Amino acid sequence: MGRALRLACEGRGRTGENPSVGCVICTDNGVIIAQARTADGGRPHAEEIALESAGPAARGGTAYVTLEPCRERSSGAPACSQRLIEAGLSRIVVAVRDEHPQGAGGIARLKAAAIRVDTGLKAPAARALYRDFFEHAKSGQS
Ligand SMILES: [Zn+2]
Numbered sequence: 001m002g003r004a005l006r007l008a009c010e011g012r013g014r015t016g017e018n019p020s021v022g023c024v025i026c027t028d029n030g031v032i033i034a035q036a037r038t039a040d041g042g043r044p045h046a047e048e049i050a051l052e053s054a055g056p057a058a059r060g061g062t063a064y065v066t067l068e069p070c071r072e073r074s075s076g077a078p079a080c081s082q083r084l085i086e087a088g089l090s091r092i093v094v095a096v097r098d099e100h101p102q103g104a105g106g107i108a109r110l111k112a113a114a115i116r117v118d119t120g121l122k123a124p125a126a127r128a129l130y131r132d133f134f135e136h137a138k139s140g141q142s
Helices: 002-010 046-058 080-086 106-112 123-129 131-141
Strands: 022-026 032-037 062-067 091-096 116-119
Touching (some): 002 022, 002 062, 002 123, 022 046, 032 046, 046 062, 046 080, 062 123, 080 106, 106 116, 123 131
Parallel strands (some): 062 091, 091 116
Antiparallel strands (some): 022 032
16 A cells, blocks of 8 residues: 555646546455556546556456545546456455545445455555545535
8 A cells, every 4th residue: 555655646736636546456465466546637547557457467356546446437437446346356455435425435336346345554644645635525515
C-alpha cells in the first residue's frame, strides 16, 4: 500500500476533477505484477491501467488501491469494481472509502461478488491525500 500511495502522490494535481489513485496488483504469494496511478487528466483510472498490464496473471491475486474502486462511471464505461471482479482477483485492500456520492458503493459491489475486501490500511495518509477531493464532493452535494 505504501507503493500505491507513492504512485497516487505522484499524480496529485494532474488528474483533473478525478482523484489521483494508486493501484498495485500482487499475485497470491506477494509478487508485484502491475502498478499504476490515475492517468493525467483523470482517466483511465489506476485500476484499469494496472489490470490491463497484469492481464490474466491478476486472477487470484490481490489489488492494493488507495481509494475505494468506483461503482459507476459517468462515462458509462465499466466501473473499476466491475473490472476487478471480471479479472478474478481474490482480495482487494482499500485505504479509504470514497466519500463522493457517485464513486461510493464499489466495496459493496466487490463484496457482493464474494471478493474479500479489507479497508483502512494506511488510511490516515490516504485521507490526507483526498481531503480536498472529499470536501469538494460534499459541498457539491448540497
Ligand atoms: Zn475507477
